[in-house]
Amino acid sequence: MPTVIESRFLQTLALCLCAVSSLPVHGQGESSPHPEDKSRGVASPAVDAHKLVGIPFVSPGEPETREQIVEQIKNSILHRLPELTGYPKDFDSLKQHKAVALRYRGADINPFVPYLYQHKYIYPIVDYWGGEWDADSLEEAKAEALKQCGVGGGSCVLFLEDESVLVSDKMVSDYIGARDKFVSEQVAKLKAADMVVLVQRAAKLSVSASLPSADQFSPPSNKPLEVGYPDWQQDYASACQDRIFYALLPLGTQDAEETQNNLSRVNQTGIYGAYDRRVSTPDYATEDFTTPDKDHLTEHMARFTRRYEFTSDAVSAKRVTLPENLRDVLAGQVIKEIWIEGSVRITHDNLPLIFDQYVAPVALRTDRGLYLGVQVKMPSEGFGDCYVGKPFSGKVLELAGAVSKPDYAKKALSTLLSSIQSTFSAEPIAADLIVTETFGPGEFGMNREHKPSYLLGAPYYESSTYTIETWAAEEDNPFGSLYGRESFKGARSDHLQRADQIYFFLKVSHVHTRAVHKNDTYSDPSIVEIEKIDDGVNKATTRALTSACSSLKGTFDGAMCKINQPF
Amino acid sequence: MNIDQARRWLAIYFLLVTVITGGFLLLFNGTTVLPLSADDASACFQIIIPVLVGQVTVIFQWIAVANKDDPTGKLESPVPTWAIRLPALMAILIVVVATVVLAYANRPGVNWTVSPTTFKSAVTFAVTILNASTVFLVARFFPSSNK
Numbered sequence: 001m002p003t004v005i006e007s008r009f010l011q012t013l014a015l016c017l018c019a020v021s022s023l024p025v026h027g028q029g030e031s032s033p034h035p036e037d038k039s040r041g042v043a044s045p046a047v048d049a050h051k052l053v054g055i056p057f058v059s060p061g062e063p064e065t066r067e068q069i070v071e072q073i074k075n076s077i078l079h080r081l082p083e084l085t086g087y088p089k090d091f092d093s094l095k096q097h098k099a100v101a102l103r104y105r106g107a108d109i110n111p112f113v114p115y116l117y118q119h120k121y122i123y124p125i126v127d128y129w130g131g132e133w134d135a136d137s138l139e140e141a142k143a144e145a146l147k148q149c150g151v152g153g154g155s156c157v158l159f160l161e162d163e164s165v166l167v168s169d170k171m172v173s174d175y176i177g178a179r180d181k182f183v184s185e186q187v188a189k190l191k192a193a194d195m196v197v198l199v200q201r202a203a204k205l206s207v208s209a210s211l212p213s214a215d216q217f218s219p220p221s222n223k224p225l226e227v228g229y230p231d232w233q234q235d236y237a238s239a240c241q242d243r244i245f246y247a248l249l250p251l252g253t254q255d256a257e258e259t260q261n262n263l264s265r266v267n268q269t270g271i272y273g274a275y276d277r278r279v280s281t282p283d284y285a286t287e288d289f290t291t292p293d294k295d296h297l298t299e300h301m302a303r304f305t306r307r308y309e310f311t312s313d314a315v316s317a318k319r320v321t322l323p324e325n326l327r328d329v330l331a332g333q334v335i336k337e338i339w340i341e342g343s344v345r346i347t348h349d350n351l352p353l354i355f356d357q358y359v360a361p362v363a364l365r366t367d368r369g370l371y372l373g374v375q376v377k378m379p380s381e382g383f384g385d386c387y388v389g390k391p392f393s394g395k396v397l398e399l400a401g402a403v404s405k406p407d408y409a410k411k412a413l414s415t416l417l418s419s420i421q422s423t424f425s426a427e428p429i430a431a432d433l434i435v436t437e438t439f440g441p442g443e444f445g446m447n448r449e450h451k452p453s454y455l456l457g458a459p460y461y462e463s464s465t466y467t468i469e470t471w472a473a474e475e476d477n478p479f480g481s482l483y484g485r486e487s488f489k490g491a492r493s494d495h496l497q498r499a500d501q502i503y504f505f506l507k508v509s510h511v512h513t514r515a516v517h518k519n520d521t522y523s524d525p526s527i528v529e530i531e532k533i534d535d536g537v538n539k540a541t542t543r544a545l546t547s548a549c550s551s552l553k554g555t556f557d558g559a560m561c562k563i564n565q566p567f
Numbered sequence: 568m569n570i571d572q573a574r575r576w577l578a579i580y581f582l583l584v585t586v587i588t589g590g591f592l593l594l595f596n597g598t599t600v601l602p603l604s605a606d607d608a609s610a611c612f613q614i615i616i617p618v619l620v621g622q623v624t625v626i627f628q629w630i631a632v633a634n635k636d637d638p639t640g641k642l643e644s645p646v647p648t649w650a651i652r653l654p655a656l657m658a659i660l661i662v663v664v665a666t667v668v669l670a671y672a673n674r675p676g677v678n679w680t681v682s683p684t685t686f687k688s689a690v691t692f693a694v695t696i697l698n699a700s701t702v703f704l705v706a707r708f709f710p711s712s713n714k
Contacts, residue, residue, distance in 0.1 A: 452675055459602040459673055517602040517673050519682035 047195040047374055052247040054329040055376070057186045061328070069172055074165040077102065077157065102157045107171070107178035142166075186378070194377040197249065198362045202305050202341055203262040205273035211302060211350045213270040215463050215513040215522040218306045219342055219355050222527045222534075225308065227340065227361045228323035244378070246361055248329060248371040259372065263339055263363055266305040271350065273303040279440065279486040297440045297486040302346045305362055307339045314338070326361070333366035344511075345467070347437040351447060353467040354509040391477040392488070396545055397504035397554075401564040406493035409472055409502045412552055412563065413442060413491045416504065419548035420468055421446070423540050428454035431466055441490025442470035450518055455536040456529055461518040466537070469507045474499035508541050568648045571640035574708050577701070578626045580655050585619040588662065592616075601666065602673040607683040611690045615662075618694050622705050629709035646704055654700035658693040665689035 054060070064072075149156035157167050219225065228246065251259060279297040314320040314335045315327070322330065340359040344352045361373035397416060399408055424431050424446050431446035439445055446466045453462035471488040473481065474496065481488060487495055496502050512533050513522035525533060542558070549561035568576075589612065595601040596608030603611070644651070669686045672679035 459597065459599045461673075516597050516604045516607075517669065517683050519672060519680060520604065520607075520684075 047197060047249065049190045049193070049195065052195075052249055052374055052376070053371075054247040054325045055190070056245055056325040057183050060325075060331075066172055069175060070165060070167045073157065073167055073171070073175060107175040189379050190376075192379045194375075196375045198341055198360055198373045198375060199259060199262050199266065199339070202266040202272075202303070202362060205303065206266050206269040206305070209274065210269050210272040211274060211346075213350050215352075216270070216524065217344075217352055217511055217513050218304075218524050219340075219359065220530055221524060222530045224318050225320045225338065225340055226358050227320060227326065227338075228358050245325065245376055246323065247374045247376050248326065248361070248364065249374050251370040251372055256370070259363070259370070263307070266341075266362070267307045267339065269305065271302040271304045271344065271346065271352070274346070275301050277301055279489070280484050297489070299345050300348060301343050302350070303341055303343050305339060305341045307337060309337050310335055322361075330364070330366060333368050335364055335366050337363075337365040339363040347434060347445065347465075349436060351434070351445075351465050352511040353445060353465050355511065390481050390485070392471050392473055392481065392503075392505040393476075394506045395476065395503050395560055396506040397502075397548075397552075398560060398562045399502040399504075399564075400500075400562065403563055403566060404496075404499055404502050406491060406496045408566070409491035409496050409504075410493075411567070413470060413472065413504060415551050416470065416506070416545075416548045417442070417444060417468065419551070420508075420541070420544040423544035423547065424466055428536050429466070429540050430454055431464065434465070440469075440486065441492075442472070443489065444468055450522070452518075453514055455533050456514060456525070459516055460514050461516075461522075462512060462514045463522045464510060464512045464533075467509045469509070471505045472496060473503055473505070474501065476503070506541075506545075508537060510537055568644045568651070569640065570642050570644050570708065573644045573646065573648075573651050573704075574626075574640070576651065577655070577705060577708060578630065581619060581622045581626060581705070584655075584659055585616065585623050588619065589616050591666075599673075600670055602670060603683050603686065607687065611687055614687070614690050615694050618697060618702075622697075622702065625705055625711075626709050628711065646707070650700070651704060654696055658696045658701075661689055661693045661696070 049055075145156070157165060157171065276298040279299060308314075308319075310317075310319065312334075315322060315330070320335060320338060339362040341362050342359040343356045345354040345356075346352055360375065363373060364371045397412055399405075399412060403412075421433060421444065423429075425433075429446075429448070430451070431448040434445040434447055437445060445468070448462055448464045450461055450463050452458065453460040453464075456462065469489075471485075472491045472495070473488050478488070491502075491504075510533070512525055512530070514525050514529065515522045545561060546556055549556035549563075551567070552561065552563050553565055553567045554561040554563035591601065592608050592612045592615075596603045596605055601608065665686050668679070668681050669683070671677060672681040
């Protein structure tokens with residue numbers, strides 16, 4: 001059996017092979033709510049890149065000072081310490097020797113996370129070697145470190161006990177040179193990028209592909225609108241996706257009327273532009289994940305556009321979160337209105353199931369004017385370096401010891417799903433199983449269509465859906481959980497054969513609309529009502545877990561059930 | 568019916584209908600007896616209450632300066648009784664029936680298609696009837712002092 005280090009090495013090797021084989025990389029991933037336009041038959045309107053603001057590799061302001069660049073280099077190294085093997089894992093361990101030298105071999109830019117003006121995207125190539133000398137004072141340690149680094153500390157970054165950092169002029173100039181080279185390459189590639197003005201695409205799609213839906217639903221209003229292209233925080237995503245980003249087009253007055261008409265219209269449209277997406281990120285990034293594949297699970301998706309108005313600074317109030325490139329561009333401005341395009345997983349009967357976490361900025365009105373959102377898809381970099389892991393969350397079952405076998409896993413999953421279905425069938429949720437839709441392994445959906453709401457009480461009626469998803473894995477962040485996301489659905493014996501323990505992860509998604517009168521238009525609940533509904537669903541889920549754990553002879557701590565004896 | 572009786576009937580009618588309708592829309596929206604959202608209830612309030620309050624204003628403007636010994640009050644009303652009472656009663660009947668039907672249609676298992684939109688239409692219709700009939704009588708029975 002390979003050791004952990006060997007296993008990591010093999011995983012890394014597999015990653016490299018996978019990355020090399022992914023020529024050329026398309027910057028797109030599984031959870032994109034905004035798939036390839038050409039696959040949808042909507043032509044991309046021409047956009048002049050010179051008019052865009054918020055391009056991640058074009059500085060939003062004045063050139064940085066040397067001090068700012070040094071600070072970014074320092075933060076970049078510290079930020080990456082926990083991720084890198086062979087380095088001290090935190091700054092405290094660096095500081096214990098009063099001064100530490102990190103030798104560097106050059107500077108590079110990570111093209112897959114291309115926002116240059118934040119520390120995590122600066123990529124000095126460093127080798128840790130310092131810190132072994134025995135110094136009594138800071139000055140003594142510093143002198144020793146400089147001596148080790150060579151004349152002038154030319155190839156070192158020095159971290160000192162007082163949290164200051166010394167970076168040689170050569171390293172700063174190397175970094176600036178690397179960045180300038182990267183920027184000039186990207187600016188050249190920008191000419192070949194696909195750019196789509198989102199409001200124009202939404203207007204076309206909403207006319208040609210609107211779907212019948214009487215209910216008006218939006219992302220939950222008790223959570224901030226998270227604007228941005230989905231990244232590694234999403235369920236299914238890879239850093240490769242960062243080759244797609246949103247920029248802004250400051251609007252001239254000549255386009256105002258047509259734009260306003262389009263914005264008004266798409267805001268009143270229900271859901272539109274249905275498409276299927278694959279659950280797993282393709283192994284080869286040249287594949288279009290929006291194209292269904294008979295060998296892969298797909299999810300049926302649709303888009304919707306909504307407008308939000310703010311009376312105060314929405315970003316400061318955390319009602320809107322923006323990606324760094326847009327945040328820097330809009331710094332000092334107050335967002336008055338925002339139109340977003342979101343995507344939602346739907347049944348083939350157009351029932352909404354699960355909202356995607358991230359939304360696209362269709363338009364923004366600030367105190368300085370109107371901006372249109374533009375989706376920019378950069379051409380391939382020609383090589384791959386994708387991050388392929390994605391931690392699972394919502395761990396609810398742990399099978400250890402004698403029961404960490406696929407047969408027990410299947411039985412445990414079946415018990416868990418039955419318990420949830422039974423609990424959700426009873427009041428206060430009182431939902432019915434959706435039998436007209438095909439769900440993936442370890443999934444099912446329930447709904448309560450235009451019936452009295454026991455969660456909200458009389459006289460409310462509700463139109464609600466509940467989607468239960470489960471994943472089984474041997475650890476929280478198994479290698480390949482991104483590319484092979486669908487392999488972790490259900491309890492597949494080929495994935496769980498050699499596990500020392502088996503975890504089950506649960507996600508319960510629900511979409512609610514409600515009306516005071518059952519024949520009225522069903523619309524989003526208020527924040528107070530959402531909290532009431534969330535509370536009811538959470539309590540029901542806990543009841544279901546408690547019941548399942550009891551059936552499985554496990555011990556339940558309120559969040560997770562541990563099982564280590566046969567059931 | 569003499570003129571005094573007609574005036575008294577109209578004054579009590581408009582005062583009661585204004586207070587009861589306004590209070591009902593304000594206090595009972597979102598409940599089982601008035602299953603309307605706050606927005607819909609507000610819309611109904613804005614449709615009906617200004618008209619009713621306008622009539623109450625005209626009536627009490629007259630009452631405020633009325634002479635108790637006005638001999639004209641004992642005269643026979645020139646307007647037939649049915650013309651005084653029927654439109655006003657029909658209007659309030661429409662609102663009452665619409666409310667009952669709205670509440671009943673909201674019961675589980677009832678397949679009536681009556682919706683808040685229907686209710687708003689009924690309220691608008693009732694106001695239209697009052698505007699086309701009783702409003703003119705109020706102007707005649709409660710003339711302003713300068714006429």
